[in-house]
Amino acid sequence: MKKLILVSSLALTLSGCFSNDETKEITPIFVNTYTADQQIAISERTFQGTTVPADMTPLAFRHGGKLERLTIKSGDRVTKGEVLATLDTAKLKQQLQDAKAQRDLANSQFKRAETLKSKGMLSASEYDELKANQQLTAIQYKVLMQELKHSQIIAPFDGVVATIDVESYQNISSGETAFSIYKNDVIYVDVPVSEAFIEQLKKLDDPYDLKAEVHVKALNTNYEAKLKLFSAEPVAEIKGYLARFELKQSVRQLLPGTSALVAINIDQFKDNEQTAVLVPLNLLVAQEEQGDFSVWKVDESGSAELTEVLVSTTTAKGALVIDGVQLGDRLIASQLSKLTQGKEIQFVDGHQ
Incomplete structure (x- = not known):
């Protein structure tokens, strides 16, 4: 027992000699910096947008079946009333012929039943059965006639074929989209914008009077x-706000999904006296939401601070930032991927 106590005491003594409570020294990151010292008056805001079609319409068959050979392709122009696709109706036509024969037979049997009933030679239950059969075969024939009528997809308006989701001779279900068409006489441009821009729009007497130039x-x-x-x-x-612009003239050769630059003269806004601070493009950090950026600033304590900024436009010289950066702010220009909020930093030149 004494030996066991002695060993335990020795173990405790040794554990004290090798304590894990060592303080790890935090190594700062050495970075280059850029001081924001250029302010520029801006006359317009620019946004990157994408063209979208007006009245994109998916088209489908009301009844399922097998497609015949498709002759249209994406990008084809179509006119209202044009047949765009047809189902193979050979089997349907045979079913319709059989249904017609059954309907005619049921009609003949019911007429005979009426004569027999009037002479008292047919029971009421037999008469009702023949009448019900006549009505059922008439309905079946009518249903097949409707299927034959709707075995084609017809263009509902003049437009352009956008997408084709099926292939020739494919079996297609009722309601399954075969393709989509859109009107090509109206083109929209969708632009992701910031909440601050939306607030500027709301201040206008009529936001829908806002004009833009689309390049x-x-x-x-x-x-x-x-x-x-x-x-x-x-x-x-788009994980953000959206503004949609409509081109004033028809541009038939402008396809959906085309990139476009939207420029807006800020004289149209009430607070139109705006200046921007020039920031090198390589200092911008893209955020999750499209069109949102941040920069790493040096805060008062000399640590890294991630700050959201609002970019008006970009030029060959850099980004014009209208919010989030002021003249004299010191921005971090290197090691951006290694920075974290509040990270201690040192400057390459050795000066704080």
Whole structure:
């Protein structure tokens, strides 16, 4: 027993000699910095947008069946009333012929039943059975006639085929989208915007009078546009707010999904005296929501501070930031991926 106590005491003594309570020294990150020292008056706001079609309409058959050979393709222009796709109706036509024969037979049997009943040669139950059969076969024939009538998809308006979701000779279910078409005489441009921009819109007497110039790089052309709608709440699909502009003229060669630059003259806003601070593009940190950025600032204690910024536009010289950065702010210009909020930093030149 004494030996056991002695060993235990020795173990406790040794554990005290090798304590894990060692203080780890925090190593700061050495970074380069940039001092915001250029302020620029801005006359317009620019946004990156994407063209979207008006009245995108999915088309489907009311009844299932096997498709015949498709002759249309994505991008084809169609006219109202044009047959776009047809189901194979050979089997349906045979069923319709059989249903017609059954209907005619039921009609003949019911007429004979009426004669027999009037002579007292047919019971009421037999008469009712023949009458019910006549009505049933008439309904079956009518249903098949409707299926034959709806075995085609007809263009509901003049437009362009956007997507085709089926293939020739494919079996398709009732209500399953075969393809989509859209009107090509109206083009919209959707732009993700900030909450601050939405607040500026709300201050206008009539936000829908807001005008913009849309530049389409693919066509090297500018178009006039007008605000069509804007979201009062964030849109889940883009994780932010949305503004939609409508081009004033028809641009038939402008396809959905085309990138476009939307420029808005800020003289149209009530608080139109705006300046921006020039920030090098490589200092911007993209956030989760499209169009949102942050920068790493040096705070008063000399630590890293991630700050959201509002970018008006980007130029060859850098980003024009209208909120989040002021003249004299010191921004971190290197090691951005290694920074965390409140991280202790040292400057490469050795000066705080």
